[in-house]
Amino acid sequence: MTVQRFYQLSSGYRLPSVGLGTWSIPNASTAKVVCSALDCGFRLIDTAVLYGNERECGQGILKWIEQDPQNNKREEVVYTTKLWNSECGYARAKAAIKKCFEKVEGLGYIDLLLIHSPLAGPTARLETWKAMQEAVDEGLVKSIGVSNYGQHHIEQLLSWEGLRYKPVVNQIEISPWLMRQELADFCKSNGIVVEAYAPLAHGGRINDKDVSRLAKKYNVSTAQILIRWSLQKGYVPLPKTKSLERLPSNIDVYNFEISQEDMDILSHPESYDPTDWECTDAP
């Protein structure tokens, strides 16, 4: 089984199939971690207004380009950020998008802008989407998507008469202990790429007995097993690490393959174990 290095988004842009999560990386080291991640081969960086490190993520990307401008190109990198719940609604989203852009102005544009969650409610969600679509028209943003959306939230958006740009991704928590198979299938069948957040179950399952046994069998780390599981399920895992030592192996997940039998051992379709928050079921 060959897993894709990139997915084609409905906006026409491409999305690397593994990304770096940046939540809770200390501000003082974020630029260095991001720059090192790019050196190791990561090409997708995931941040959010909530994380308070957008500026530093942008600095890390610029630093990487400046290191070797002939080879390290801006257009190879996909920079993602997300609008927080309190920034939803038309006027608030307009102002928030402008701020997001200003924080990384040196990048020239935001590749992917997500609405962080559906929690603002049905009206504010659509108003936010209107502002996000306008940001695409204005060239501030290339692609727009959603996060923590359940099927009913996506259906609302797809059936909205004001829809001009479809969401290209839905970023949701997925791991072997929170599989959300039905929602993932729904996204895929609507041309929406699934980004899997907390693919290492927030670190809490890194010493799981089956994961550890399979790590030995395939001669890789336990994190690599979990990232590869997500890739083979057809998702875009976003493992976070603040450790420069862990970055190279977290992206080195394209040279081994988990057998179907072992994929089944790792998978726990009956389990429901969110690590952070759950709002795919919000009204």
Ligand SMILES: NC(=O)C1=CN([C@@H]2O[C@H](COP(=O)(O)OP(=O)(O)OC[C@H]3O[C@@H](n4cnc5c(N)ncnc54)[C@H](OP(=O)(O)O)[C@@H]3O)[C@@H](O)[C@H]2O)C=CC1
């Ligand atoms: N849209 C949303 O609502 C959400 C989005 N996210 C996104 O997804 C990203 C990933 O999720 P997150 O919650 O951070 O959790 P992850 O599942 O990525 O796990 C991160 C934890 O695993 C540890 N870790 C990373 N690599 C290794 C390794 N090779 N060996 C052992 N331990 C390792 C990290 O420690 P260390 O850093 O010390 O290496 C950290 O404690 C976030 O950073 C964010 O970008 C996350 C939650 C919600």
Ligand SMILES: O=C1Nc2ccccc2C1=O
């Ligand atoms: O990365 C994240 N960690 C979180 C914890 C609670 C709510 C949102 C998030 C994120 O986006």
